[in-house]
Amino acid sequence: RKIVIAGATGFIGQPLCRLLSNSGYEVIALSRYPDKHPELAKDKIRLVHWNGTDTWPTEALLSEDTAVINLAGENIASHKWTKTQKVRILHSRLQASKAIVEAIQDSHQKPAALIQASATGYYGHRPGEEVDEFAGPGNTFLSSVCVEWEDTMLPLADSPTRCAAARFGPVLSEHGGMLEKMLPAFKYWFGNYPAPGSQHVSWIHLEDTVKAVKLILETPQLSGPVNVTAPNPANAKQLARLISTAMRRPLPMPIPGFVLKLAMGEMAKELLLVDQNVLPRKLTEAGFEFKYPDLPAAIQDLIGKA
Numbered sequence: 201r202k203i204v205i206a207g208a209t210g211f212i213g214q215p216l217c218r219l220l221s222n223s224g225y226e227v228i229a230l231s232r233y234p235d236k237h238p239e240l241a242k243d244k245i246r247l248v249h250w251n252g253t254d255t256w257p258t259e260a261l262l263s264e265d266t267a268v269i270n271l272a273g274e275n276i277a278s279h280k281w282t283k284t285q286k287v288r289i290l291h292s293r294l295q296a297s298k299a300i301v302e303a304i305q306d307s308h309q310k311p312a313a314l315i316q317a318s319a320t321g322y323y324g325h326r327p328g329e330e331v332d333e334f335a336g337p338g339n340t341f342l343s344s345v346c347v348e349w350e351d352t353m354l355p356l357a358d359s360p361t362r363c364a365a366a367r368f369g370p371v372l373s374e375h376g377g378m379l380e381k382m383l384p385a386f387k388y389w390f391g392n393y394p395a396p397g398s399q400h401v402s403w404i405h406l407e408d409t410v411k412a413v414k415l416i417l418e419t420p421q422l423s424g425p426v427n428v429t430a431p432n433p434a435n436a437k438q439l440a441r442l443i444s445t446a447m448r449r450p451l452p453m454p455i456p457g458f459v460l461k462l463a464m465g466e467m468a469k470e471l472l473l474v475d476q477n478v479l480p481r482k483l484t485e486a487g488f489e490f491k492y493p494d495l496p497a498a499i500q501d502l503i504g505k506a
């Protein structure tokens with residue numbers, strides 16, 4: 201069976217391509233810069249150029265035994281959230297997704313599934329609340345991005361293509377994402393966490409992340425939003441303490457929210473100070489077996505390798 205992946209060259213995309221290719225799928229990775237990723241080509245993954253906005257490449261022809269996974273979008277943590285950057289974050293996602301949905305609408309044989317990235321950012325700031333897939337959206341910038349992003353799949357509601365939105369929580373790995381950004385401060389004895397530290401972080405280990413996407417792909421009953429988070433969320437202080445202990449460093453210091461807001465603006469509020477206690481109800485009900493359900497073992501595994 202063929203899997204076409206947009207945004208395949210990124211932090212989640214690369215290990216996902218390898219997992220699917222090693223599991224016997226034919227993987228076509230769409231990229232704006234296919235020549236920059238010879239490492240994927242080495243793993244029998246076919247790289248095809250797609251500019252992320254318009255005409256679908258014919259090499260990625262859709263058929264009934266194809267599934268599409270869409271992870272494409274401007275990275276949300278790579279630049280400060282100026283007005284221009286916020287437009288880029290939203291539009292890169294909407295354009296890629298709309299182009300994919302149109303390609304599916306135009307195809308004679310509809311692909312079996314479209315799995316698109318979304319984020320736990322959908323739920324906004326929810327202190328004192330546990331949320332699963334049945335909770336409504338929040339009212340932050342990221343919630344509005346996720347709502348619009350997920351809505352781009354609505355035109356396929358009555359089509360034979362099953363649609364799912366993988367609402368990823370912060371994905372932990374030593375090679376990218378949130379943890380990689382945190383590690384240098386701990387390394388140089390300035391481990392810290394955003395005060396008050398009690399805010400929930402609905403993390404997930406990268407290895408479980410890609411296995412969960414494979415489960416969504418292979419489980420026809422899974423559609424609509426699916427939270428891709430560990431079953432035991434932690435809080436920001438616990439996360440920082442575990443990193444300190446694993447790196448044999450002193451206890452981390454709290455950084456006041458106003459300092460973070462001064463330095464990072466709105467990004468700090470939505471990425472560091474936000475409280476999201478998200479539960480992966482659908483994955484759990486589908487029988488997904490997390491290799492890392494608890495944060496201590498996940499951090500031990502990742503820091504041991506860093």
Ligand code: NDP
Pocket residue numbers: 206207208209210211212213230231232233251252271272273274275276292293296317318319320367368369370371372377378
């Ligand atoms: P990355 O930023 O690592 O990769 C995203 C990919 O999208 C890139 O490899 C790039 O592919 C493509 N891309 C980047 N900018 C643009 C653009 N302006 N227009 C079109 N395509 C673009 O993302 P992740 O792998 O970390 O995440 C995948 C998806 O999951 C993202 O949409 C992200 O928002 C979401 N997510 C991730 C989380 C995480 O912790 N990592 C948490 C929650 C949600 P190329 O350059 O080859 O075209």
